[in-house]
Every structure is written in C-alpha cells, then in structure tokens.
Amino acid sequence: MIDSPQKGRQHHARTMVAAGFRSYGPAEVLGPLDREQPEIRPDTVLVRVAASGVNPADWLLRSGRLRFVARSRLPFVPGADVAGVVEEVGRAVTRFRPGDAIYAMLPSVAGGGYAEYAAVAEGAVALAPPNLSLAEAAAVPLAALTALQALRDKAGLRAGNHVLINGASGGVGTFAVQIAKVMGARVTAASSGRNAGLVRGLGADEVIDYTRQDVTAGDIGYDVVLDAVNVLPVRRASRALRKGGAFVTVNPLIGMLSPGWLARFRGGRRVESVFVQPGGADLETIGAWISSGKVRPVVDRTYPLSEAAEAHRYSESKRARGKLVLVVDERFAAAESGRGV
Ligand SMILES: NC(=O)c1ccc[n+]([C@@H]2O[C@H](COP(=O)([O-])OP(=O)(O)OC[C@H]3O[C@@H](n4cnc5c(N)ncnc54)[C@H](OP(=O)(O)O)[C@@H]3O)[C@@H](O)[C@H]2O)c1
Structure with missing residues (x-):
C-alpha cells in the first residue's frame, strides 16, 4: 500500500493542476489548467494520478478533428490512461481501498487523465502489475x-x-x-x-x-x-x-x-x-501476463505534465516506438505497486 500525501483530506471543491486546452488547435493550445477535483460517486474510485499515458486519440480530440463525433466540453483535459493510488472510494465500491496502486482506462473520448486526480468507475479499474513502476503501468491500459x-x-x-x-x-x-x-x-x-x-x-x-x-x-x-x-x-x-x-x-x-x-x-x-472499451477484468488478464513476464510495456519517452504539448508533437509525428507517458507526480510514478506486491 502506498501512502498518499493527502490521504484523508477533504477533496471536494479543491482545485488541482491539469494539462488541457481551452480551444481546439495545434499542440501549442495544450497548457496548464486549474480544475476542480472530480466529484466521487458511489461507484467510482478517486485516483491520485501518478502518470498518464498518451494516445493518438488525445491529440485527435485536441485538434478538433473528432468534434463532430465526440463533442468535448471546453476547457478539456485529455487522457484516457491513468496509473496511481486510490485516494478515496465511493460507498458502493467493494474491490479497492485507499492506498491501492491501480491502473485504468477512462472512457476514451471523455478525457480527464492529464490531471492530479481522476474519478474512475470501479469496473474499469485493476490493481497495477506489481513489477511495474506506476509510470510504466500508465503506458498499458488503452x-x-x-x-x-x-x-x-x-x-x-x-x-x-x-x-x-x-x-x-x-x-x-x-x-x-x-x-x-x-x-x-x-x-x-x-x-x-x-x-x-x-x-x-x-x-x-x-x-x-x-x-x-x-x-x-x-x-x-x-x-x-x-x-x-x-x-x-x-x-x-x-x-x-x-x-x-x-x-x-x-x-x-x-x-x-x-x-x-x-x-x-x-x-x-x-x-x-475495434473500438476499445475500458474494462477492469481485461486489465487483470493483461496484468497477469505482465506479472509473469510474458508481456511488457515499451516506453519510448516520459515527459513531465508541463511538457504535454511536446509529447503530443512527438506522438503526432507517428514515429513513437511503443508508448509515451506523462508523469504527473514524480514520487509516485517511480514507485512500484502497492497491494498484492
Ligand atoms: N479503434 C480504437 O479503439 C483505437 C484504439 C487505439 C488506437 N487507435 C488508433 O490506432 C492507431 C495506432 O495507435 P498507436 O497508439 O499504436 O499509435 P502510435 O504508437 O503513435 O504509432 C506509432 C508507430 O506507427 C508506426 N507506423 C507509422 N506509419 C506506419 C506505416 N505506414 N506502416 C506501419 N507502421 C507505421 C511507426 O513505426 P515506424 O516508425 O517503424 O514506421 C510507429 O512506431 C492510431 O491511428 C490510433 O488513433 C484506435
């Protein structure tokens, strides 16, 4: 179990740092945003995000090219992949508890991963593979x-x-x-x-x-x-x-x-x-292969959250070898997983 520095704090109506955009456009529109921390619902898990994976959908959304199929409310925080530590759980959540190191895919066009906190449906969450750092785990889901x-x-x-x-x-x-x-x-x-x-x-x-x-x-x-x-x-x-x-x-x-x-x-x-769907059970299947050394994420580059625009430029070049990861919290991102380790 990993102790979150803010464990036990009241998160409601607190602000957090995120990376996002106020208008569609090139990578330059991506920058720091102050956002309210997500509200937790009965069936969601509030995650203190250690790292978030970058996917082409993130820059397709940012460019506005998907705006007719996925209307994003602006300002928008991209990011479908998160790995981090459970901060708090909704009252109906049974499988996770505060301190668990987890990874998850958020609904692909909903965004929210490039941020200090993300709320994720319990069904989309799995314990992070114990042999990965959380930065590596963030490279996996989508x-x-x-x-x-x-x-x-x-x-x-x-x-x-x-x-x-x-x-x-x-x-x-x-x-x-x-x-x-x-x-x-x-x-x-x-x-x-x-x-x-x-x-x-x-x-x-x-x-x-x-x-x-x-x-x-x-x-x-x-x-x-x-x-x-x-x-x-x-x-x-x-x-x-x-x-x-x-x-x-x-x-x-x-x-x-x-x-x-x-x-x-x-x-x-x-x-x-294929149109990828979030799923904690599928992440458990993949996590078992990772834990037994049969599958590993290939991480090409990591960037601090403040360099999200640079990560998008590289992803848009279509030359990335494996995955790109944004590190949101350096201390957590380097840590290995918690429960089950
Ligand atoms: N439908 C869905 O649910 C779903 C889910 C995930 C991703 N996607 C889509 O899947 C695509 C790939 O996603 P990704 O995350 O894997 O992208 P990615 O990591 O950015 O892909 C980069 C890789 O593509 C290779 N590549 C570029 N042009 C190529 C070509 N003509 N032939 C063969 N390889 C080529 C590059 O290798 P070289 O440098 O060797 O060319 C590079 O390693 C994107 O279009 C994304 O939007 C769809």
Whole structure:
C-alpha cells in the first residue's frame, strides 16, 4: 500500500493542476489548467494520478478533428490512461481501498487523465502489475486493451493461427505482438527497418520492412491481419488472408462500412474494426501476463505534465516506438505497486 500525501483530506471543491486546452488547435493550445477535483460517486474510485499515458486519440480530440463525433466540453483535459493510488472510494465500491496502486482506462473520448486526480468507475479499474513502476503501468491500459480486444474478440485468434500485425512498433502494435504470442499464434510483424530489432525482441517470428516490401504481397494466407496503424486498404489486407480469415483494423468506421454479410462474397473473409472499451477484468488478464513476464510495456519517452504539448508533437509525428507517458507526480510514478506486491 502506498501512502498518499493527502490521504484523508477533504477533496471536494479543491482545485488541482491539469494539462488541457481551452480551444481546439495545434499542440501549442495544450497548457496548464486549474480544475476542480472530480466529484466521487458511489461507484467510482478517486485516483491520485501518478502518470498518464498518451494516445493518438488525445491529440485527435485536441485538434478538433473528432468534434463532430465526440463533442468535448471546453476547457478539456485529455487522457484516457491513468496509473496511481486510490485516494478515496465511493460507498458502493467493494474491490479497492485507499492506498491501492491501480491502473485504468477512462472512457476514451471523455478525457480527464492529464490531471492530479481522476474519478474512475470501479469496473474499469485493476490493481497495477506489481513489477511495474506506476509510470510504466500508465503506458498499458488503452493500447493493450485495444490489442487484446482486437485479437481475442474481433479476430477470434486461436493458438496455431498465423497473424500479420502491421504497425508492430507502435503503442497498440507492441502489445499486439506480445499478446498474439501469449495466445499461441505465429506472428509476422510489419515495421520500418529501424524497428525490426524491437519487434523481434517482443517475440515476432518474422519481420517485414514495410518501407521496402508490400506487407500484403505473397501467398501466405494469414488467418488474421491486424492493421494497428490504420494504413492498409481493405482490399489489400483481405488479399493477404486465407478463406475464412479476419482483417481487423483500428479504424472504427471501417467495420460499420463493411457489414458482416459482405464476408459471403469474400470467401468468408471478415472485415472487423475495434473500438476499445475500458474494462477492469481485461486489465487483470493483461496484468497477469505482465506479472509473469510474458508481456511488457515499451516506453519510448516520459515527459513531465508541463511538457504535454511536446509529447503530443512527438506522438503526432507517428514515429513513437511503443508508448509515451506523462508523469504527473514524480514520487509516485517511480514507485512500484502497492497491494498484492
Ligand atoms: N479503434 C480504437 O479503439 C483505437 C484504439 C487505439 C488506437 N487507435 C488508433 O490506432 C492507431 C495506432 O495507435 P498507436 O497508439 O499504436 O499509435 P502510435 O504508437 O503513435 O504509432 C506509432 C508507430 O506507427 C508506426 N507506423 C507509422 N506509419 C506506419 C506505416 N505506414 N506502416 C506501419 N507502421 C507505421 C511507426 O513505426 P515506424 O516508425 O517503424 O514506421 C510507429 O512506431 C492510431 O491511428 C490510433 O488513433 C484506435
């Protein structure tokens, strides 16, 4: 258990430091904001945030490009990933208590993670893996949940399947390679040449350099193609599948535009898209793999919360290797997990 410096204090109507934006725009609009600490509800856990992971959705929201699908109330605090210490629990919460080191994904377009405190539904929370620092734990939730839900729920990946993971060096891709291996699949990973060593080190059986070769060429006939960076056209990805195989993309729109019945005309090849959902049970599954050393987060860079704009610029370059993390509280972020350690 980790003692919070403010344990026992009255949090209501207190202000906290956050990073956010008052108007949509480039990375420069992101800056410090004074916000009221979130209200705790009966089924929520108030978390003192040690660190928050950065995801492309954060800068898509900031840019305003998602404003027609996800209307953010301004000023807005981005951030879907948090790791930290439970400060207080709502009266209906049974699984957590103050001092627990936890990690969680907040609803993806709701934001709130780039802040000293976040309120999270109990069902979205899991104890942080004890062998990670809280900064490392913050790198896990959204990206790892996306990889798990894409491979297990959308693709229906089975032991012995052969899967192509495109974008294997990114946040989602680095988890997808490892999770596919845990699930017993053979993994062909596509990345640029400079990241070949990284993805091989994560367990990929073969690596294709997408800058030199069309990753969908050849007649391998994958059981599953996961496009973790949303660059493969459906037609090309489907061509790389065996009959009855599944193409899963991180572009949530493609699944809607390509209804399941179309698979009949494509030799049973399915086109699916993943739209990641928070989930404490899935984080427990991932946490067990992390605790046993089968999966690890790859953290490319960490930044103090005050440099959130710099982190967004790097993420927007689409060159990050694994995850970027904002450290909100340096002392907590370096600490290892609490209960269960
Ligand atoms: N639908 C959902 O629920 C959901 C959830 C999470 C993420 N997403 C989406 O998934 C995408 C990836 O997210 P992320 O967090 O993994 O992003 P990320 O970490 O920023 O991805 C960066 C990585 O992408 C690789 N990359 C860039 N262009 C590539 C290309 N043409 N082919 C192969 N790899 C390429 C880069 O490797 P190289 O430098 O080697 O090229 C880099 O390592 C984003 O579009 C995000 O919005 C969707």
